[in-house]
Amino acid sequence: MARTQAADYDQKREIITAKAAELFARRGFSAASVSELAQTCKISKSLIYHYYASKEAILFAAMSDHMDTLVELICNRAKATTTPEAEFRSLTRDILQCYTGAAHHQKILLYELSFLPAPQQKEIVAKQRAVIAEIEALLLRINPRTKANKKKLRAKVMLYFGMMNWTHTWFNASGPISRNELADEISNTTLCSLN
Amino acid sequence: MARTQAADYDQKREIITAKAAELFARRGFSAASVSELAQTCKISKSLIYHYYASKEAILFAAMSDHMDTLVELICNRAKATTTPEAEFRSLTRDILQCYTGAAHHQKILLYELSFLPAPQQKEIVAKQRAVIAEIEALLLRINPRTKANKKKLRAKVMLYFGMMNWTHTWFNASGPISRNELADEISNTTLCSLN
DNA sequence: CCTACCGATCGGTAGG
DNA sequence: CCTACCGATCGGTAGG
Numbered sequence: 001m002a003r004t005q006a007a008d009y010d011q012k013r014e015i016i017t018a019k020a021a022e023l024f025a026r027r028g029f030s031a032a033s034v035s036e037l038a039q040t041c042k043i044s045k046s047l048i049y050h051y052y053a054s055k056e057a058i059l060f061a062a063m064s065d066h067m068d069t070l071v072e073l074i075c076n077r078a079k080a081t082t083t084p085e086a087e088f089r090s091l092t093r094d095i096l097q098c099y100t101g102a103a104h105h106q107k108i109l110l111y112e113l114s115f116l117p118a119p120q121q122k123e124i125v126a127k128q129r130a131v132i133a134e135i136e137a138l139l140l141r142i143n144p145r146t147k148a149n150k151k152k153l154r155a156k157v158m159l160y161f162g163m164m165n166w167t168h169t170w171f172n173a174s175g176p177i178s179r180n181e182l183a184d185e186i187s188n189t190t191l192c193s194l195n
Numbered sequence: 196m197a198r199t200q201a202a203d204y205d206q207k208r209e210i211i212t213a214k215a216a217e218l219f220a221r222r223g224f225s226a227a228s229v230s231e232l233a234q235t236c237k238i239s240k241s242l243i244y245h246y247y248a249s250k251e252a253i254l255f256a257a258m259s260d261h262m263d264t265l266v267e268l269i270c271n272r273a274k275a276t277t278t279p280e281a282e283f284r285s286l287t288r289d290i291l292q293c294y295t296g297a298a299h300h301q302k303i304l305l306y307e308l309s310f311l312p313a314p315q316q317k318e319i320v321a322k323q324r325a326v327i328a329e330i331e332a333l334l335l336r337i338n339p340r341t342k343a344n345k346k347k348l349r350a351k352v353m354l355y356f357g358m359m360n361w362t363h364t365w366f367n368a369s370g371p372i373s374r375n376e377l378a379d380e381i382s383n384t385t386l387c388s389l390n
Numbered sequence: 391c392c393t394a395c396c397g398a399t400c401g402g403t404a405g406g
Numbered sequence: 407c408c409t410a411c412c413g414a415t416c417g418g419t420a421g422g
Contacts, residue, residue, distance in 0.1 A: 009394085028309070030225030034417060044396060046419080055417065111306060114223070151371040155380055162361030163354045170353045176346040185350055189388040193380075229405060239408055244406065 013051045016041055021062040025104035029059055029112040059112060060120045066105035067127045073098055075134050084141040085191065091138070093183040095164060100173055110165055132157055143194040160190045208246045211236055216257040220299035224254055224307040254307060255315045261300035262322045268293055269326050279336040280386065286333070288378040290359060295368055305360055327352055338389040355385045 019040045023032045034055055038045040052058045073094055080087035099106045113121060136157045140146055146153045163186045173179050214235045218227045229250055233240040247253045268289055275282035294301045308316060331352045335341055341348045358381045368374050 028223065028225055030223055031310070033415080035415085045417090046397085047395060049418065050393090050395070115226070152380070155372055155377060156384075158361065158365045159358045159381060159384060162359070163357040166353065166357030166360055177350055182350060185347070185388075186354060189351075189354060189384060192387045193384040228403085230403090240406085241409085242407055245407080250405065 009051075012043075012047075016043075016048060016051055017058065017061050017065065020058045021066075021104040021108055024059060024062070024112055025107040029055075029108070029115045056115065056117055056120070059108065060116055060124075062105060063109055063113070063116070063124055066102055066109055067124055069102070070095070070098060070131055071127050074131050084138060088138050088142060088191070089184065089187045091135075092164075092187045093180055096167065096179055096183040096186070099164065099167065100171070100179055103168060107168055110168070132161065135160060139190070139194060142191070146194060156190065156193055159193075160186070163189065207238075207242075211238075211243060211246055212253065212256050212260065215253045216261075216299040216303055219254060219257065219307055220302040224250075224303070224310045251310065251312055251315070254303065255311055255319075257300060258304055258308070258311070258319055261297055261304055262319055264297070265290070265293060265326055266322050270329050279333060283333055283337060283386070284379065284382045286330075287359075287382045288375055291362065291374055291378040291381075294359065294362065295366070295374055298363060302363055305363070327356065330355060334385070334389060337386070341389060351385065351388055354388075355381070358384065 016037070020032075020037055023037055023040060026032075027036075034048055035045055037058075038048055041048070048058070052061070074091065077091070080090075082090075109124070113124060116124065136153060139153060139157060139160075146156075167182065171177075171179075171182060177185075211232070215227075215232055218232055218235060221227075222231075229243055230240050232253075233243055236243070243253070247256070269286065272286070275285075277285075304319070308319060311319065331348060334348060334352060334355075341351075362377065366372075366374075366377060372380075
């Protein structure tokens with residue numbers, strides 16, 4: 001029954017990756033041990049090495065999954081039927097939803113990237129750059145005059161990601177401000193800086 | 196000659212703390228080893244334990260030093276003689292200068308806080324809260340109408356720190372935008388969101 | 391022959 | 407201020 005085992009394979013692999021993302025986010029990649037991950041998954045350590053070649057490979061899988069979701073969301077999204085402003089506001093809501101919905105993945109992406117071997121690190125960074133470029137292009141469409149100062153536009157994009165990426169340290173979805181209210185506040189702040 | 200030894204003591208302690216901040220920032224607290232720190236300082240590992248009780252104690256010293264500098268800068272600054280807006284712009288420049296001037300210390304403050312034992316962690320967090328409260332009070336002075344929505348004002352303050360704290364990932368002081376230009380861009384963005 | 395999986399243990403290195 | 411070490415635990419792999 002090789003087919004049923006293959007199905008089980010993918011399922012177990014996903015459990016390991018998800019638990020690893022949580023563990024790496026909570027304790028940091030270096031401080032987290034493969035033994036601890038095995039205990040959390042209630043499997044043997046050897047079984048983890050059946051699914052992944054190394055501890056780093058687990059980190060890469062967790063990061064890649066999340067980064068692919070972000071690229072899909074930002075770069076491969078449906079053509080907007082509204083104004084660029086409305087598109088930016090809507091996209092910002094979607095990104096923040098993706099961030100808060102996969103908080104562990106988002107955290108390791110921000111904190112543990114340096115623990116990847118150089119080739120995998122480059123792969124993640126390339127996708128991050130694509131995401132940044134997409135936001136930059138969108139801001140340029142909103143205000144074409146920003147083309148005159150590319151360096152300043154780039155700074156505005158990075159300040160946007162600063163606001164977005166820092167939210168995980170303080171924002172609580174069940175707190176006084178809703179996720180969409182926060183997204184709109186970030187959109188407003190970025191948009192008013194464009195003029 | 197206890198006095199000359201005491202002078203040498205403080206000097207060596209400072210070297211250890213500075214080199215540790217750099218090492219912890221580059222490799223992460225967990226991945227960095229005390230042996231590696233000793234080699235970097237060209238002293239024995241045992242000597243490090245003569246100056247510090249634990250690896251965590253070194254991290255705390257490096258964080259505390261930087262946090263005290265920030266508190267001094269932000270909370271104990273001279274009474275402004277200009278408008279609140281001008282004070283905010285000037286303070287933002289000073290904070291960014293402090294960030295970029297002590298990049299390693301700033302990085303460990305953002306990334307390695309969770310590795311401190313709970314009591315020391317609380318001590319650092321208390322100082323960070325004081326800094327946040329000071330910026331919030333300043334924004335309130337700039338636009339007193341923001342008092343009507345305290346939750347939104349707090350969000351604006353956290354977005355400000357998001358922009359500031361994220362700069363270390365992309366900003367290069369010898370790049371196309373100067374440190375003061377970036378500070379002014381952050382000030383402008385925050386100020387226009389207040390209206 | 392293969393894949394899936396276990397208990398036990400490897401050579402090295404961590405903080406102290 | 408050093409060398410020599412410790413108890414424990416690390417990431418990764420052995421035979422079956």
